[in-house]
Amino acid sequence: MKLKHLFAGLALPLAGLAFAAPASAFCGFYVAKADTDLFNDASKVVLARDGERTVITMASDFRGDVSEFAMVVPVVDIPQREQINVANPALVDHLDAYTAPRLVEYYDEDPCEAERRYEQMREMADMAAPPMAGAMEEADDFGVTIEAEYEVGEYDILILSAEESDGLITWLNRNGYRIPDGAEEIVSAYLKRGMKFFVAKVSLERHDGSAMLRPIQVAYEDEDFMLPIRLGTVNAEGKQELFVFALTREGRVETSNYRTVKLPSDMDVPIYVKDEFADFYKAMFSHQVEKESGKAVFMEYAWDMAWCDPCAAEPLSQSELRELGVMWLEEVSDSPTPRGGFGPAPVDVFVTRLHLRYDAKTFPEDLTFEITGDRENYQGRYVLRHPWRGDYTSCKAAGDYANTLVKRWDEEAISLARLTGWDVNKIRGKMAEGGFSASALKGVEIETPSPQKSWWERLWGNG
Template sequence: MSRIGITLGAAALALAGTAGSADAFCGFYVEGSGAKLAADATQVVLMRDGTRTVLSMQNDYKGPLNDFAMVIPVPVVLKEADVKTLSKDVLNRIESLGAPRLVEYWEQDPCPKPQEERAYDSVAKSSMAPMAGAGRMETDDFKDTVKIEAKFDVAEYKILILSATEATGLERWLKANGYQIPAGAEPLLRPYVEGGSKFFVAKVDPKKVQMVDGRAQLSPIRFHYESEEFALPIRLGMANSTGKQDLIVNILAKSRYEVANYKNVVIPTNFDVKDSVRTRFAEFYAALYDKTMEANPGSVVTEYAWTSQPYSMCDPCPPEIPTTQDAATLGGDIVGGEIAQGNYVLTRLHARYGKADMKDDLRFREAKPITGGRETWSKQGLEYGASPASTNAFQARYAIRHWWTGPMKCAKPRRGVWGGPPDGRHRNTIAASKLAYAPRGKLALGTVIKRDLWEIGYKKAAAKPAPPSGGAKFATPPGTKAMGFGMGAIGGMVLLGLGMLMMRRKQS
């Protein structure tokens, strides 16, 4: 069995010597005409059970598609039965479920009428409850070093599975068949060739692709394989990287996952923000993420880890949530068991790096459950950070709160009871999407947060222009004990509460 896992490289190929803007991508792109291509969005979901991995990937391209192809190292020879196309909606629902979210709460009447007292708590709690191509590619000029192991068509994709005995031969084979690959690709191909990887080369038939506003609407593609190692090689995708790469990995499995060979941190979560964040949420989150990386360079950030069960998988939920059928579509029909029935842990990992930042591929390992980012209160206040737990229930969650401004005509007002809006109308949860393209460097994070971020040593903006001599001090965290459990510096306190692919993007 091959040692190398599936590769998810980080860049679209820059062609004809011109660096193109590209998002995260599996492997790299090659194109025969020398024109510029860009991958503006890539979504990846990995389903893992035992030694079996099912990878689902969606790419949207902007540029010409003639003689276009993508090259992805895979651990085994894939057969036609191993590959299929999916509906885009399935991947979109997974992405929406794990994305950072902005919620909104209103303080309930501190002086409820007597007849309302008994139902008061249940009403407040219910507002926060979970909702439910063949042609010249066939040349045999390099038959001694490159072999076509399989050839088949799936929807608009013309697929070849190649094996190679040397990286130089593979590079020459691609070039001889009219595909311009990045300069210096051979050293990046070498470890995969030497490790026994095969190469998934998928051409696109332009006649079968719908174009919308100049973008090719390609069908998501899925394939599965067996490998002892659960790894995400990223070096091949750095072949023509000229800026930062954004990688988001969604993993569906029986337990939470983290990386084994880089530092793990969790994103600061569960704090209030100003109302202005409502219209700049992706920009706000990008600023928070960047500050987290400044405090933890070279880390991979956990943004979501939640135990998903049918009809109970999130709190709060996005407008559309994954269905049980989605689990089967994303690989449940292959792995079977409880995962196929919608019982899984969704882990969302986020890395952002330049060409020189990541010296090794990403290797995953199982991790213990954590909680955080819920509307769970104790005497010390709202929970913050990540805490060990028996069930996963962690999310990147931020809140806008509206304090009661009406009259309080009672002797003992009950302050701080939070629920839905006074008019009873439901507000949709706001999710941070397309983070790779969010504006950066324009939003001053300290001016929109309402508490110090002790987890990363970051202070909110001082209320007064001139702080005391020596600088502003941090507000005291509600907990007295910092906690670490194999995830880097995770500030937190142990609180009792309810427990609950891959996409990568690059911004030039």
């Protein structure tokens, strides 16, 4: 009888809107996520770490006859019964969904309408009318301040501050932002942190759970922050997938004895990837593993638990985090704050998601970790951009836009090929079948791009 082992342990682990700090705004409509269910032989470990205190939660994707399953946990001491717990698998599933790499999409607007709007703005400026004067006055009435306005790509972004969440949501709804019911709790939590905000509308899918065995938890104290993985390769058939979710109050976690590498992110990919996101992500991850000779630990997510942008799942509640071992929240209540806000107090938890594919040859040592203190946000995020489909001869801006599409589609094909190792010509063929090629832009004279110069010609301007 073959036993499947998870060797890990002690030193022996919103449909609606998201708000973000201005420096890290992404937005976009959430489409899909790449959670751990995409990978076979995947184990998940959650590490809540504070000082020398650690709570490890261990889960496996094992399915089938439970007699064929065994969990082996190396420990530095014999834990007391009170140090061992059985956790709700939905907790790990929620954390997995929240941190999963995600696919988002944007929709291009009518270039002629954008051109008309630009001309109207110019006319208004010529008339010396103060821009946004009415909105500024109305914002003041609701305790909202427009701190800044930006145009980022096809998005108009307002950076806002507010006194109360209900006033902010009322103002946004009155100014054309459709804010869903139930957003007050999240908005209130952000406001209590003194953050400045922008609004992003996203579509959210929640994780349905899985048939995994319930995770085992162990609480312990040790000065070493590490995870034994070597025993897990003893009777393993092929490479194993391991996902580590580290929860700290200081910031990002990375491995100190192996390279920690951020996966390529914020890449535009062809529209057809929407129907093949699982295949895309698995191919992309395998290609990146190969590029690193199989010896790197990949970061898929690093973010403050209090918010997300866009959200692949809602942030975990304080009670969920405490169940996962976040011991520094043990005195914090989930009840509304005394100031009369709509949500819980701010959550001081930073989550890092690490993913490795390993065997005894590529990872001969156990994993050791360090808490960097770096709280810069990162996420695996891949972008679909839907083109405007209209009469490209209806105005000059539409013709110019059509020419940019040809270049954009080619760049998407090249990007996908580099991410996955797929043949770029086959990618272009699939894109053409879906109408994403120059031949699909009827009635438009497409400019032939100039041949790209070699890098040395671009360097010195020769030739």
